[in-house]
Amino acid sequence: MDTAQPADESSFDLVVIGGGPGGYGAALYATSAGLRVAVVEMDIIGGTCLNRGCIPAKAFLETAAVHRHVAHAADFGIESTPPTVNFAVSQMRKQKLVDGIVKSLSGFMKSKKITIFNGIGSLGADRTVTVQLADGGTTTITGTNVLLAAGSVPRTIPGFEVGGPIMTSDEVLMLDRVPARMAVIGGGAIGCEFASAFADLGSQVTILEGLPKILPGLDIDVANAVVRSFKKKNIDIVTGVKVLGHTPNDQGGTTVHFGGDADVT
Secondary structure (H helix, E strand, C coil): CCCCCCCCCCEEEEEEEEHHHHHHHHHHHHCCCCCCCEEEEEECCCCCHHCCHHHHHHHHHHHHHHHHHCCCCCHHHCCCCCCCHHHHHHHHHHHHHHHHHHHHHHHHHHHCCCCCEEEEEEEHHHHHEEEECCCCCCCEEEEEEECCCCCCCCCCCCCCCCCCCCCCHHHHHHCEEEEEECEEECCCCHHHHHHHHHHHHHCCCEEECCCCCCCCCCCCCHHHHHHHHHHHHEEEEEEECCCCEEEEECCCCEEEEEEEEECCC
């Protein structure tokens, strides 16, 4: 990521803490209005959406769609051997796409004279922001206005500490193989995306949802259409249940307990 900044630049019209879609979007709007802008980002420009969310997830969905089409090629009169998944290659393709967009975005921001600080920003008095730089140094900048766009992290469930078979969307996007079985806790948009993709890639997927139906924010007819599609993919959907805990096994997986005495491994 481009992190160079002139040593004499410490005062800006706008300092944005967070380089995700909200942060870099605001920075671009501000610089187009003639303001001097700095963005402080602790990780990689683009935020969760670009690096660990929307973009890589859509890349996986495309991989899954290609696998699904090839697997059903005979339905179209095209003879082929059953497809296999080289997930390492899929991961490399995903990362290449992400890296290319990050490079383009960083270059575009630089061309708009936006100063990027790679580090952790902390608010101080009188609109000052102290930046603990990634290289170990520290610098202090001042903004006439300071915008907080720090983003968020995936929510976890008590008793389901991340590690090993317990993953958030961040860890799922870094898998090096397609799991034989997967339990997705939560039947919202993100959960359904991953369920669909991994089912297409060969996983046996179970969705556990606490509400009476999956995709509760959508119209019932739309949600029902997704349910019908998932049934064709052999995705098990269990609604109206409470997840109680899990028990790791010797094979590197875990058994998730829900409802009364029901469980899924």
